[in-house]
Amino acid sequence: MKGSRWFIALISASVLFSAFPSAECAFDPLDPNGNITIKWDITAWTGDGYVATVTMFNWQMYRHIEAPGWQLSWAWAKNEIIWSMLGAQTTMQGDCSMFHSNPLPHCCDRRPVVIDLLPLPPESMRIANCCKGGVLPSFGQDPENALAVFQVAVGGAGNTNTTVVLPENFTLSSSSSGPGYTCSPAMQVPKSQFLAPDGRRSTEAFMTWNVTCGYSQSLSMTPRTCCVSFSAFYSEKIVSCPECSCACKPTNPTEPVSSDDPDATAQKVCIDPRTRYDKLPSVISGGNSPPPPPSAPHLMYCTQDMCPVKIHWHVKTNYKEYWRVKVTITNRDFGANFSNWTLALKHPNFNNLTEAFSYKYKALNPYGAYSNDSAMFWGVTYFNDMLMEAGPNGNVQSDLLFRKGEDFTLRNGWTFPDRVYFNGDQCVLPLPQDFPTLPNGSPSLSARLSLLLVLVVSAISPFALL
Incomplete structure (x- = not known):
């Protein structure tokens, strides 16, 4: 039903306020x-x-x-x-x-x-x-x-x-x-x-x-650690993470990252994402020899959101009875390796998830059969269970294949998640008005245009989305 999201939200709110009367719980x-x-x-x-x-x-x-x-x-x-x-x-x-x-x-x-x-x-x-x-x-x-x-x-x-x-x-x-x-x-x-x-x-x-x-x-004393960006095959628009999601980009990249918790980020310095990975030692050391290892300072890629981890959700394909999403998790922090990472997502179509190609998957069902709208994912052992530090090994990807339910629509941002958690921390999502939208006056796209946009977005490397 179209109103299923409101029904689940009402149940969630009722449970929250009845079981947890104190805001500090x-x-x-x-x-x-x-x-x-x-x-x-x-x-x-x-x-x-x-x-x-x-x-x-x-x-x-x-x-x-x-x-x-x-x-x-x-x-x-x-x-x-x-x-x-x-x-x-x-x-x-x-x-x-x-x-x-x-x-x-x-x-x-x-x-x-x-x-x-x-x-x-x-x-x-x-x-x-x-x-x-x-x-x-x-x-x-x-x-x-x-x-x-x-x-x-x-x-x-x-x-x-x-x-x-x-x-x-x-x-x-x-x-x-x-x-x-x-x-x-x-x-x-x-x-x-x-x-x-x-x-x-x-x-x-x-x-x-x-x-x-x-x-x-x-x-928790730490600032936000992750943010989410969106794209879709039917739109040329790539919705970036909101600016200053985790911290604000410093004017001078060699200065400490600014955030609400300066003690937690005092050792983090950001560099231009276009810097070649093999040139990082000289960037870190200022050209001196021998340079310290890349993980010695908390070095991050300079981005508008300054989040150590970014999750990108791309609506990839629209089939007759199925639709497909590509999820990419990118580590931008050279001082962090995430072992046994977890990704939790809330979306009303998770009761119709048929396959996760490169992640392990488990339904959460926090309120029983009436709320089968959330799931957790983690890496396949010895394949992508560890999210390595920023660089060539700093991302893990998977396709999610959904069967179309009766609520399915490409309009109004329905295909994008409501909540995203990485390692248990809630990530910052774009504002709803920023979601990719269908072209005006086009209830559907031609197969040729859809294929063209899929190929263009798929060809973008993970670092291009930083």
Whole structure:
């Protein structure tokens, strides 16, 4: 139906305002149930405290945490310390001068900050499902690895259920994107059940509590990271990303990029997109020898939008019963490699998507069968799963083939997406009035003109669209 978009929007708004009365709550309309749940299981008592296994589950469909990884922090309710850890470590030891033991406690901070270990640490520091360098895949993309585990031995907490007090003020952040996550207070829940190694006997934790963390882009300290441009076979117009989508282009390319968050972009300098890739070392070094590697500064291509990542949506072909779109993701930042990237899109015709040729695909259906209008995509392993830094390998492309539904039309920008997310961050879209439009007075285009425009746009290299 033509009004299906309004119907879905009404349902989405109703759910949003009824379930989330506070404007500060983190809510994602494409992933309303997505969160990172932290489960804390006490598995053993010690002389002055306990040993706990802490598990972080990423239940988000398309938002993951990339290297350099997650940081988890909390405030102790009493005078607890951390005697030792497996699978993770704190960033600071704190003041342990009151202790004369050997070894000293691992951390005496009142508010410890915990980070993941790098892959393949010594065997004595490992625990199952640990040590991924802080990378936490999303459940929708990689459910088998969407968790991180570490073990902590806590002292000064007491060694009974009545003396242990739950930690407070949990915070979860990504080292690359700032805070972003808002965490609930710790809540005691039914004790976790565990199977013995032989699988025949069940045991349970002495005590279990959960913390739930939801993401909000408005809380993240980083500016926008992506924007979207449009084109179509029936129009010569290429709609660029809106100006200053992520930052504003500096007058002098050698000056730092201007944005609302100067600290986050102080090291980013932009260069002319027409600069040949093999000439970059001399551009970066100013002609000196030997030059630093291209990724040493955060070097970006100079564009009107100054976004590190651009997504281009091109309406490619209109068949009798199908229509085809080409999606190109371009990395313009020489200091960034995107491993396990995700792309989430909202469009009313996703219930008729028949094939994604070079991306993996999963329907999101955030509100059940009535809202099959969104999908997530990610790279095919060993083919385009990593979006390399800007340059010859700085883009990944795929065609999407849709069957025509009853709503299909080339008019009024219907063929373009309503929302676009890259790695969980919402991208800036062109204004609706800027969308490519059909020629005046032409309800349809001739086959010859359509083919000509397809060939012209297809011949444009990814760098021409920068």
